[in-house]
Amino acid sequence: MSNPYKEIFRVPGAKGFSAAGFFARLPIAMAPIGIVAMLSQTRGEYWIAGAVSATFALTNALASPQISRLVDRFGQAAVITPTTIISIMAFIALIVGANQDWPAWALFASAFLAAAMPSIPAMLRARWTEIFRDRPELNTAFAFESAADELVYIAGASLSVGLAVALFPEAGMLVSTIFLALGTAAFALQRSTEPKVRPVESGVSQRSAIRSRPVQIITLALVFVGSTFATAEVSTVAITKELGQSNAASLVIGVYAIGSFVVGLILGALNPRMQLHRQLLIAVSVLAVTSLPLLIADTVPLLALAVFVSGVAISPTFITAFGLIERRVPESMLTEGITWVMTGIGIGMALGAFLAGWVVDNFGAQNGFFVSVAAGIATVVTIALGQRILAGGKVEAAMGPLPQPAE
Template identity: 75%
Template structure:
């Protein structure tokens, strides 16, 4: 049996844009924590570091879909070049402001401007879609991208913090900025695989978030994002309470490992089950596997429970993005994918806040109650939306019917 991952990389240009896209997306994980690591050392105030990082992360979550909408309308190169330049320059100013002790407002303004960073994962997936639309290889390509996202979040955050602590406070942010600049440049220079701009027809007008499937999947993934952000926060709190704070990074790494391994396996299979059913099953597994976390009161038990709770994350993302590819007009694909990623980011921010509050109020183990609640809500959302998610593949007439704002 041929290796499905080897097969997708036989496509002309696939290795190049996948490698460049991997490098260019490193700031997704490096920048938010890099800002915290930098400012906490240069200014000694965690509230300031957290506020500037949150300003960047939330602004990017809301700006990125608008940038992706322009990408769909005008093409990747025409939009990515100016937005990346703005983002790189803003990050440089942010680093300089931290190093030179410029006024506090310069930190927030530069963080806001840095949020112009485009969604590289969405554009990489758009290129895979251009290569393998309506072919079995699409599932494998999306599985590879979900695994790549996992690796970025595993390696990026650790690299950013490690550089800042080992070298100098700004080192993590400088590395993140260089990854963005060089990775994006290499990505955009590969014009042969850039998706062609589709004409905007009646079914492709307005924003992708007006489409019911995008609304359902984005809302569900807000709560999925909350489950794994909550798991990370609660893990840190429990390991500290158990007197083994150093075990937190190992446990969190095991969490991502479970998702990575299962995602790779799923990508190698050509499953015939409808994607909306696969999504419901994956989210049901996430919801169910949050329950053992409530009784994991030792580090080994916690590591095991966290590993199990992470196994369905990549399959959830694979099927969610696969549904977006099938339920959104071609002229709105990049924006549709970006909205889903925005949902994940918002969920992580809200989950971290909620888990932190619960831990402070009720104890470390109670933080996992947020995961349980979020997983259950995500499952209810998908089950209630199954009819819309099962709509026939999105041609113009189908999307006209779907493009009705939610009441």
């Protein structure tokens, strides 16, 4: 049997934009934790480190869909080049400010401007969609991107913290900024695979993609899914610390990502024929059920096993969610639609970390996983109630019924 991943990379230019995109998106994982590692060492205060990092993350979550909307209207290279330059200069200012003890307001301002960093994962998926639109290979490409996202989050965060600790406080952020500059430049220069700018479809208004009902449903669902990530991390750290084995936290979190990584690659190779909205309902149902063993994992080996099992449905959820966005959102809004869904994941991670931390502080480490269980149930309810809309036609389901001509 042929290797489906080998097949998608036979397309001219695919290896080039994929490699460039991998490095260009490393800052997504490196920057938030890199800011914390840098400022906590140079300032000696975790509150300002966390606040500056949160400023960057939340501003980027709100700005990315707007940047992607411009990409849909004017093209990738035309938009990501100036926005990336702004982000790079702001990151440099933040690094210098940390090193030279600039006032707090300057750090917050730099983090705010650095949030102009575009959503490279959305651009990558838009390029794959341009190549394999309405073909089964697109599912394989989305599976590869989901696996690559997992790898970025595993490697990026570890690399950023490791450099800051092993070399000097600013090292992680400096390398992250270099990856952003070189990776995005290489990505933007590959014009042969850049999606064409498409005019707005007849009968579809120029309003934001977030007004699309499928985008709203999937984004809300992935807010809940994102909260399970942060809950797993916060609760794992708390439980391993309580058990006197704090060093095991990174291993357990790594196992969580490995489960998702492996199952995502397998699903991409199989290309199931079931309708995507039903695949998504199954995936989130598995996600909810597999969160239950976390509640009774009271040793590190049991925790690692439970976390591995709970991660198996994450990549399938992402693959089918992005596949539905490709089918249910007008082509002229594709990049923005994908970015809104990714923004939902980021918002969910922020909310999940807060809620899990509050539960751990007030009810104990083991009870933090109740947030995962509640989020899993909420995800299933959201997708189940949205089945009819997610199963609808592309433009009609996305933007509402088209106006009918007068009799």
